[in-house]
Amino acid sequence: MTENDLAKLVIGRAIEVHRQLGPGLLESAYQACLFYELVKSDLLVEKEKPLPLVYDDVKLDCGYRLDLVVERKLIIEVKSVEALNDIHLAQVLTYLKLSECKLGLLINFNSVLLKDGIKRIVNKL
16 A cells, blocks of 8 residues: 555545544544554554664664554654644654654544645655
């Protein structure tokens, strides 16, 4: 399955989670429910995956954690904030570069319409 195929599937599951829960909960609740939905779809999903930082050829554990990684190809960053801003996009792009993944989804569940809270971020390796 390609990154784009995975993204379509993830967005569909995220919409289902949002439809059932609505906005206003903590990120951890949305993350847990989306993880459940994706696992239920027979996808390989890693939650809170550690992401080391390599600096000057030294691998440093700085405490970075990827919210969800699907099929080792797609990074999902879950938010529940009033509005997404540039720092959120930069965060996902940095995660993409560090992990060498091509595609990330930034999903803000604190939106009236979830489609307005989804951003695709592409890493041009």
